[in-house]
Amino acid sequence: MGKKNIAVVMGGYSDEYKVSLKSGELIYTSLDRDLYNVYNVVVLADEWYCQYNDEKLSIDKSDFSTTLPTGEKVIFDACFNTIHGKPGENGVLQAYWDTIGMRYTGCDFYQSALTFNKKDTLAVLAKYNIPSADSVYLRKGDIINKEEIVERLGIPLFVKPNQSGSSLGITMVQDISQFDKAIEDAYAQDDEILIEEYLKGTEVSVGVIDYKGEIIVLGITEIVSLNAFFDYEAKYGGKSKEITPARLDDATRKTVEEIAIRAYKSLGMSGFSRSEYIICDGIPYMLEMNTNPGFSPASILPQQAAHYGISIKDLCGNEVEKALAKPLKNVRETND
Template identity: 30%
Template sequence: MSGFGVRDPRTRVAVIGGGASCEHDVSLASAASVADALDPATYDVVRLTIDPHGTWLDPGGRPVGLTGALCLLRRCDVVLPVVHGPHGEDGTLAALSDLAGLPCVGSGVRAGALAMDKWATKLVAEAVGVATAPGVLLTPADRAAYAWTHPVVVKPVSAGSSHGVSLVDAAGGLDAALDAAFALDDRVLVEDVVVGREVDVAVLGRPDGSRVVAPTLEVVTDGVFGLAEKYDGSAVFRIPAPLEDTGTKALEDAAVRVYDALGCAGVARVDFFLTADGPVLNEVNTMPGFTGQSQVPRMFAAAGLAYPDLLDLLVRDALTGR
């Protein structure tokens, strides 16, 4: 709305970045990239940030609190939350948008909460016939009862970007790994090491119920694809992943099955290990990294859908699905 009362014909989009989690800086990069890529001829972007302490900041970087943020949100047509991890990707921002009566890009409360919880995701996947790594759930009360007997991966139940994740290949490394994971969550998942190729599948759900699957992406690393490898440029991405047609079909089918079982919307990245026995689910990201060089935008670009066009599609679908 201009100062003369003439309505701006553009769609006003609230792009939210940051967040009070260990993924704050990654989210800032994703949100900035998204806001810059939205076509200014079509979209009026309102940039909102949540600082590491949970304080909302207006487009000028001034603290406005939740009440002030809601006032700004209510002036927008649609919300595009680009907050990775807890207090964002876990459904909390989708819930806030829902309560404010605003359409929101991406998964809703239920899917965000389920997918963020790696233990719950395992249970859902197994229930629809998608394999996961054998594992156990630990809390501070029962961690002392767990005895290391073979190599395992230790990870917080609800954290992303491989924060707090450790490969434990000797008993002496268990306590430090558990300490690192429990520093981020009060529940920790201990899983058997899965030997297989790391392949990601991006699924896009459309308002008409159809599913679009982007070309698969294989992550090629010298060892574990951990926090450092995700952001230091050492990982190599192969798009599409060099697979037999049967392997690709099995991955795509498993990804869509999990996407639908969790109730995802918009785009989600479903990560697998492709083993000799078939796909084994690793995790589901309902708000994956979203810079132009992140995995999901690169996967859709390989299918001919450029980054700005992918964002335009997601925003239009959120408005249509409303």
């Protein structure tokens, strides 16, 4: 049987595309060339292309194929989705792939759309007794009563876009005078925002994956930010310490693991995931769920895999094999 054609799809329409390109590069170099023909595919707002040697080959959006300089058409057997943010983490790309009959890694479009929406994710998880911080939800144009919000949530508090990643547009408001600018920054990323109470505790990031048919906690990483909180600079500019495994007592670790697996199952996750929590008095409060977490060499998930003893090659290969085994979504249903 011939090798399968795998597209590692990276880029995206948000400021996270730079991180995605690094994640894609690690996955591209890690996939087993004895099993797969691997192609770099970049999806940007203004162009989609396959990076082939030094050439940019166009992507035919009717079937997400490309044509090599030799004239040979390459149909991909599966796409490895490593786009952070839009359109690869909010369900849009997955819905398109479903429509054209393309297999892909990770969550289906509904799960991706749901988990990209922080408010809706936390509302669903509340039904499964997974706690989260108290928050106020606003849409652009809503009247904002700052004094009322501060009275309810206290100071400091967080203002964050409802749908964005990599901590873009998040502000920790430590004085009411910072409120207006924080609102403006959050609305610059999304038309919906969350204003959230500040939880003082230990921040942890939990990698949960389905690996060889089993849902496992890949690792719990403690985040010690050198900034006021784990913002974009802390994540990607070296302004944080990431400690794997997290410094937790056994009882707390077991609680975190149990809640992280419950969240993964409750939300119908598939593939890589990283959920974020603040632990206060032994209780993990959910912040958000990432369905396409960073996968550059400096990212948390590869650190956790190394600790668990799973190689990047095996981790990525497992994802591809699951994608190849998926039933296609656009097969016409009949009443026969």
